[in-house]
Amino acid sequence: MLKLKYLINNVNLAEMLLGNWEYDEKSIDMFKYYRISSNAIYPFQVRGKTQFLRFSPKSEKYKENVLAELEFISFLRSEQYGALETVVSKSGEELIEVETPWGEYYASVFKCVSGVQISKTEFSDKVIFSHGKALGKLHKLSSVYNPAKNKRWSYRDVLDWIHDTLVDFPHEKSALMETKVLRDYFESIPINNSNFGLIHYDFECDNVFYDEVSQSCNVIDFDDAMYHWYVMDIEQTLESLQDFIPTEMFQLKKQIFLDGYRTEYNISDDMLSLLPACKRFANLYGYVRILRSADEHLENEPEWLESLREKLIKAMKNKSSCFGIEI
Template sequence: MLTLKYLFQNNDLAEMILKNWSYDPESLDMFQYYRISSNAVYPFRDQGEVRLLRFAPVEEKNQINLIAELEFLRYLRTNHYGAMEAMPSLSGTELVEAHTPWGTYYASVFKRVPGSQLGGIELNDAILYCYGQALGELHQLSRRFTPEQEEKRRWTYTDVLNWMQENLRDFPTETSALNEVEFLRTYFATWPMTQQNFGLIHYDFEPDNVFYDEGSMSCYAIDFDDSMYHWYAMDVEQSLESLREEIEPEQWEVKKQQFLNGYWSKAGERYDLEDMFPACRRFANLYGYVRMLRSVAEQWSHEPEWMSGLRARLERKMTEKAEQFGKTIEC
């Protein structure tokens, strides 16, 4: 997530950046439905159609990753996969570097996908199966994807480990997290890496980032901002971990199997995924921990109450994520 100082609503900033695209001026009242986490996202309309302006400070993002994300989205849509579609700016580019009085930002605009967030609807067996299918199809398409320019590839899990290590150097007391980076680096180095089990993943394919359209009985994925090259098991584990929060415990095994049945119906030849889950969970916990640590590092006097509350919640989550640091991984 962004550092806390970037979590404030700023309609003037959003409007200034949005001037790089066409929009309906009367729709700017939709800015009240903004959200900010890893990016600021402000809804608006263009010729009556809902669009989403996404932006973040350049120091918080990697430009090559953003360019690679947009290329992958074009590839997915060319192959008729349900993913969000970027809209060209007035200058014809999908990614804009906007210079403002508040700093420089990377920005893009996306069409709103149809349907409702899975996190907000009842997940019956058919929808769970469709959810699994959407992830399986994504991985199948990823296996065939080759970036146009090798030097503009999305980053890999090793790049993420390097990023975590670099950030942790600013926190001398975080020795257990730093040791966890090295532990996972060594652990993953023993895993086989094949076209079947490794490729470009979504990383955050949770119910809030997948929409179900009842009319077409199809799923649509958004928010590819965290994509990386990793083992496909990472996506499956992350999806199931998020899905568990939506399912009653007594129904979990049956619902989990519906998702996995849908996944394997599209993902190709089966192989053992679940033995890989514990290490994937450790990676996700560590990555989340370092991002939160970086986000809450800077403190100010007289912080607003909402920020103090958010800081406290994030620190509790960090404590939970750090519980497994240094322990043996049991498959």
């Protein structure tokens, strides 16, 4: 999540960055449908077809991570996987670095994928099965993937980042303890090519689109990808599904999802035992990202930002409920 000061709509910045790509000038009106979280996303059109400008301050990203994300996407597409497609700039680059009046920024553009977000479907067995199948295929491809140039960070790097971030928050002793608990626990879990690799990390219902015509899924937003146990992706996905599926139906839908997954890739019941620890990893990572994001206060903050801050504080409380407890 970006620092809160970067969540404010800046149409002039978006238009300046978009100037590095072709676009339909009238489609700038679509900027009103922007969203900002871990990146700023602004829709626009090229010859009537929707694309998305994605940008973030350079201070908020590691360049190697961004380049590694784009390289992984290129690999997936070369294997006919349903991943979003990048669009090169006028200068022929997938990622540009731009000095602006608002600071230095990274920017990329992506084409719109086909289908409808799974979060907007009726969560039929067919859709859930396809969702699982798409994740299984992703992990199957990841298990044979070797980056040619850039490598994404790993869960160990994330825990190091969490530890270093908490240095600036000496009162966050329980979060620091949770970091140690998780590091010690994960160090005891065997790593091999079949259970560990580059994961999406955010394979939630808003980032996966079901295409009725092909009866398959298309995936966006690889921005949080990291090297982790594949079960981490399963945990995050199931957590997302729980937000949409009635409690009494969840176990059935969970099994359908896993059945779909196993048509492409095998996951043992032993590995599924990591689900609780993976949830705690996600909670800790989310907690510290919010902590860092919300730490800085702006003068005359708009009402919506004050309201968001309150929601984030509540989310932090929920995420920290198990901090420090032995796994």
